[in-house]
Amino acid sequence: MPKFRENIKKMEAYKPPLEGRSRGDYLLLDFNERTIKPSPKVKEALKKFVDSGRLQVYPEYGDLEEKIAQYAEVSSEQAIVTNGGDQGIDIICRAHISEGDKVIIPSPGFAMHYQSVSIQGAEILEPSYNEKDGSFPFRDVLNLTANEDRIGLIILCNPNNPLGSSIPIENVEKILNKASEKQIPVLHDEAYFEFSGLTAKDLINNYDNLYIVRTFSKAFGLVATRVGYVISQEQNLQELLKIRGPYDVNMFAKTAVLAALEDINYVKDYVREVMQESKPKLEQFLREKGIAFFPSAANFLFLKVSEPEKIIENLKGQGILVRPKKGPGNKNGVRIAIGTLEDTDKFISAFNKVLNI
Numbered sequence: 001m002p003k004f005r006e007n008i009k010k011m012e013a014y015k016p017p018l019e020g021r022s023r024g025d026y027l028l029l030d031f032n033e034r035t036i037k038p039s040p041k042v043k044e045a046l047k048k049f050v051d052s053g054r055l056q057v058y059p060e061y062g063d064l065e066e067k068i069a070q071y072a073e074v075s076s077e078q079a080i081v082t083n084g085g086d087q088g089i090d091i092i093c094r095a096h097i098s099e100g101d102k103v104i105i106p107s108p109g110f111a112m113h114y115q116s117v118s119i120q121g122a123e124i125l126e127p128s129y130n131e132k133d134g135s136f137p138f139r140d141v142l143n144l145t146a147n148e149d150r151i152g153l154i155i156l157c158n159p160n161n162p163l164g165s166s167i168p169i170e171n172v173e174k175i176l177n178k179a180s181e182k183q184i185p186v187l188h189d190e191a192y193f194e195f196s197g198l199t200a201k202d203l204i205n206n207y208d209n210l211y212i213v214r215t216f217s218k219a220f221g222l223v224a225t226r227v228g229y230v231i232s233q234e235q236n237l238q239e240l241l242k243i244r245g246p247y248d249v250n251m252f253a254k255t256a257v258l259a260a261l262e263d264i265n266y267v268k269d270y271v272r273e274v275m276q277e278s279k280p281k282l283e284q285f286l287r288e289k290g291i292a293f294f295p296s297a298a299n300f301l302f303l304k305v306s307e308p309e310k311i312i313e314n315l316k317g318q319g320i321l322v323r324p325k326k327g328p329g330n331k332n333g334v335r336i337a338i339g340t341l342e343d344t345d346k347f348i349s350a351f352n353k354v355l356n357i
């Protein structure tokens with residue numbers, strides 16, 4: 001066996017439970033995806049691209065990044081496109097974290113944050129979200145930022161995946177402030193921005209240590225094409241571009257995103273249905289049934305249940321996939337994505353059967 005870096009040998013691959021998902025007849029509430037198809041304009045544009053006969057030509061992004069920047073309401077040099085939000089996270093980690101550095105990831109966190117940080121050989125400091133109400137450990141993060149040395153990066157997942165809890169932007173700014181005194185970069189993960197409306201983008205011009213990661217995988221429903229973007233000050237993005245390859249985002253992805261951005265109401269209508277109709281309905285149902293969950297700013301809920309496997313298996317038998325997740329203090333839970341009203345009605349009726357067993 002050739003020599004591997006020690007920290008890679010200690011890691012495990014992230015293997016999310018994908019089996020059976022492509023079967024086509026499950027209601028997929030397990031990956032926080034959009035539950036219905038993206039805009040029909042995306043399909044049309046992709047067909048046109050295939051018909052253009054240019055598959056043999058290297059990708060060319062044209063005004064893609066400018067269009068993304070316009071959508072994100074930042075200036076055109078403040079956004080770069082990436083191969084999913086995951087690549088954004090990865091290139092930020094690769095640019096900033098050296099072996100032996102410490103990285104703050106409030107726990108629980110998103111799996112790919114841990115992967116990308118561990119690849120760099122960093123030690124992970126994990127202040128815990130509150131076990132009772134799922135709130136963000138603001139004081140702990142601030143204290144670690146002030147008192148620990150060799151902090152290579154702070155990751156703020158806002159809203160948090162898997163909990164859905166949010167961090168008020170004033171508190172994000174306080175952390176940015178403290179971190180900037182020590183030139184520590186802060187990654188503000190806004191994967192669920194369209195649902196939460198929470199963003200730190202207005203702080204970009206004031207904080208040269210801020211990175212925002214976003215994705216077209218969730219509200220836009222383009223996860224199969226793998227596109228995300230990073231927002232930051234221009235000089236930071238120029239450094240990241242030394243790591244992101246010139247063709248890492250493929251032409252299907254580019255074509256899909258440009259078409260989806262032309263039909264933004266399609267995204268807004270879905271977000272409105274999920275957040276203003278489905279979510280309140282599901283929350284009311286759970287309250288009535290006495291099932292505890294954390295307040296969520298995202299298109300998913302974390303249910304605090306002691307025996308998640310039973311619920312998950314039963315729902316699977318009824319054609320619905322949801323996901324086991326660990327909450328603060330390593331406590332068991334189930335994370336369920338919220339889709340259309342029709343999906344929510346289906347979920348409620350299936351969950352009623354689970355409860356009646």
Ligand SMILES: Cc1ncc(COP(=O)(O)O)c(C=O)c1O
Nearest residue numbers: 084085086110161191215217228
């Ligand atoms: C918190 C968070 N960040 C980033 C991502 C990355 O998404 P993608 O790589 O599909 O763009 C996800 C996806 O689940 C996520 O939940």
